[in-house]
Amino acid sequence: MGDIRSTVRSRPGDARHRSSSTFTELAQQIRDRGLLRRRYGYYWSKLVAAPLILAACLIAFVWIGDTWWQLFTAAVLAILFTQIAFLGHDAAHRQIFVSGRWNDWISIILGDLLVGMSYGWWQHKHTRHHANPNKLAADPDIELPVIAVTAETAMKHRGPVLAWLRGHQGLLFFPILFLEGISLHASSVRRVLARGRLERRWVEIVFLSVRMIGYLVLVFLVLSPGIAFVFLAVQLGLFGFYMGVAFAPNHKGMPVVPRDMTVDFLRRQVLMSRDIRGGRAIDVAMGGLNYQIEHHLFPSMPRPHLRRAAPIIAAYCREQDVRYTQTGLFASYAIVVRYINRVGLGERDVFSCPLVEQRSAIG
Structure with missing residues (x-):
């Protein structure tokens, strides 16, 4: 089976100028259809609704009071915070x-x-990911502290505990996502307090302090300590899990690019990304991240235009003989779990396996 090198090299034409003009042609088609135009009505409705719904939830939280029924409120807040994110x-x-x-x-x-x-932490991390998705030593999203998504990472620091965890990481992947909410908050605090350039540092420090301290004070004022701790565990756990399952299907299990390899923009963004099939419900649930290929090619495209852009980009990729991967949501999770399980068990040829699974997943 071919690795990412053969996948790229098997495509017709290797001139850099041709690669650049190939994307330019696609971009022109997208612009001609008005898919890069702003959608102010769509976004203003969300920007007004988000704080109003959050305020209503917090008022309901205070009104419901000290009861275990608040665990349902915790679940609602987890979903709301993810949608706001x-x-x-x-x-x-x-x-x-x-x-x-x-x-x-x-x-x-x-x-x-x-x-x-x-925002400063997310922007720094996410910008690097968009520039080089799934590229070794360049994409921070494949350098995870516990889960290994590359053979190189899996072979590092293999103590007995970490070796056992990585040997079972396919099974543990989804449970670990329940800790992602705490990790996201902790990473944010570390970033704003760390040295280095960060625009609007004090604004972020003040906003994060108000959010985190104010939220904790409210929870412990309304709830008794036992219920409060369970409430926070449910809210943070479901928030992290929701964030994780929305982002996980996008790139994990797709080809990993060697650090010394250069791939043109169109192939770099399309070959390393995966779209998730589904209707409007999937669009809402995943916040448009199910159109990962379109988002990576046109990051500033408004979310409601991604659905319209997808068939245009898929057809164009077929014309250019560039593999456009699309699969169902649960099939994508199966691909991710099988892939990281093989990596954790010491599978070294991580470049060929994802391509084999994509062929079987998309028929």
Whole structure:
């Protein structure tokens, strides 16, 4: 089976100029159909609704009072915080406004103040991911602290405990996601307090402090300690799990690019990404991340246009003989779990396995 090198090299034409013009042709088609135009009505309705719904949830939380029924409130808040994070993701990618400053401030308000995630931390990490998805030593999303998604990572620091965890990481993958909420908050705090350049550092520190401290104070004022701790565990656990299952199907199990390899923009973004099939419900549940190929090719494309862009981009990729991967949601999870399980068990040829599974998954 071919690895990512043969996958790329088997495509017709190897001139850099041709690769550049290939994407330019696609971009022109997308612009001609108006799919890069702003959707102010769509986004303003969400920007107004998000804080209002959050305020209503918090009022309901206080009104319900000290009862175990609040665990349902915790679940609702977990879903709401994730949906607000998706909206902040759109703003950070300049999908909402023309003004970069407006997008930045919306991202900070939504991320730091409402969700408790640092915009500066996310921007630094996510920008590097978009530039080189699934590339060794370049994409931070494949350098995870516990789960190994590359053979190189799996062979590092294999103490007995970590070796056991990685040997069973396919089975443990989804349970570990319940800790992702705590990890996201902790990473945000570390980023704003660490040395190094960070625009609007003090704004982020103030917003994160108000969000995290204020939220904890409210929870422990309304709930007794026992219920409060369980409430926070449910809310943080479901928030992390929801975030994880929304982002996990996008790239994991797709080809990994060697650090010394250069791939043109179109193939770099398409071959390393995976779309998830589904209707409007999937679009809403995943915040548009199910159109990962379209999002990586056109990061500033407004979310409601991704569905319309998908068939255009899929057809264009077929014309250019570029593999366009699309699968069902649960099939994608199966691919991810089988892939990381093989990596954890010491599978060294991590480049060929994902391609074999994609062929079987998409028929």
